[in-house]
Amino acid sequence: MTVTLATDELFVAEKFGPTVQGEGPSIGRRAVFIRLMNCNLTCRNCDTPYTWDSARFDLDAEGTVASISDLLAWATVQPVDLVVITGGEPLMQQRRLIALVQGLADAGLQVEIETNGTIAPAADLLASVTRFNVSPKLSSFGAGMPSSKRIKGRVLGDFAASGRAVFKFVVSSTADLDEVTGLVADHDLAPVYVMPEGRTAEEITRRLAEIADPAIERGFHLTTRLHVLTWGDQRGR
Ligand SMILES: Nc1nc2[nH]cc(C(=O)O)c2c(=O)[nH]1
Ligand code: SF4
Numbered sequence: 312m313t314v315t316l317a318t319d320e321l322f323v324a325e326k327f328g329p330t331v332q333g334e335g336p337s338i339g340r341r342a343v344f345i346r347l348m349n350c351n352l353t354c355r356n357c358d359t360p361y362t363w364d365s366a367r368f369d370l371d372a373e374g375t376v377a378s379i380s381d382l383l384a385w386a387t388v389q390p391v392d393l394v395v396i397t398g399g400e401p402l403m404q405q406r407r408l409i410a411l412v413q414g415l416a417d418a419g420l421q422v423e424i425e426t427n428g429t430i431a432p433a434a435d436l437l438a439s440v441t442r443f444n445v446s447p448k449l450s451s452f453g454a455g456m457p458s459s460k461r462i463k464g465r466v467l468g469d470f471a472a473s474g475r476a477v478f479k480f481v482v483s484s485t486a487d488l489d490e491v492t493g494l495v496a497d498h499d500l501a502p503v504y505v506m507p508e509g510r511t512a513e514e515i516t517r518r519l520a521e522i523a524d525p526a527i528e529r530g531f532h533l534t535t536r537l538h539v540l541t542w543g544d545q546r547g548r
C-alpha cells in the first residue's frame with residue numbers, strides 16, 4: 312500500500328446498502344456496510360481477497376481514501392439504524408476508525424464491527440461499538456497459517472470479557488466443531504455461533520445441514536449466510 316492517510320481518513324474498499332446483515336445475531340436486519348481495506352491474515356478461503364492480496368489485486372486501485380466526514384454524511388442519511396463495518400480486518404485502522412464509530416453512535420445508529428479477533432480493540436472503540444462479531448479462523452479456513460498467527464488468546468479473552476462480543480466460527484465440516492469446542496473452552500468464549508463456509512447457496516445449505524445437529528448438541532448457536540443464499544457471491548450485497 313502506498314497511500315498515506317490523514318488522521319481523519321480511512322482506506323475503504325466499498326460501501327454498500329441498504330441490504331441486510333447476512334450473518335450472526337443480527338441476521339436479517341436492514342443495514343448498510345462499510346468495508347475497509349487491508350488484513351493482517353491471509354486465509355485461503357477468504358471471500359474478500361481484493362482488500363489485502365497484493366499478489367492478485369492492485370490494492371491502491373481497489374481502495375479509496377474516504378474522509379470520516381464523507382462516510383458519516385453517507386451513513387447518516389440511509390434509511391436504516393445499523394451500520395456494519397467489515398473488511399479485510401477493520402481493526403488495522405482502529406485509531407482512525409474511532410471517530411467514525413463515535414459519530415455514527417452520536418447519530419443514533421447501532422454499529423457492528425466484523426473482526427478476526429487478532430487485534431485488541433482500543434477502549435474508545437469498545438465504548439462506542441454496539442457489538443463485535445469476532446470470527447477466529449480455524450485451521451481448515453486459514454490453511455497454511457500457523458495457529459499462533461490466527462489465534463491470539465489474550466485478545467480473544469479481552470473480547471469475551473468486554474460483554475460486547477459474539478464469536479462466529481466459519482466451519483467447513485463437522486470435524487471443525489471439535490476445534491471450536493477446544494477454542495471455546497481454552498478462552499472462555501460466549502456466546503458462540505457457527506456458520507457454514509460457502510460462496511454458493513448450494514454449499515451453504517449442504518454444510519448447514521451437516522453441522523446443525525452436532526453444533527446444537529455442543530451448545531452452539533447457528534447462523535447461515537443470508538446474503539449469499541439470496542444473492543449469491545455478488546459483491547456489494
Ligand atoms: N449482507 C452482508 N452481510 C454480511 N455480514 C458480514 C459480511 C462480511 O463480509 O463481513 C457481510 C456481507 O458482505 N454482506
Ligand atoms: S481474516 Fe477475513 S479478510 Fe482477512 S484474510 Fe482471513 S477471511 Fe480474509
Ligand SMILES: [Mg+2]
Pocket residue numbers: 358
Ligand atoms: Mg462478506
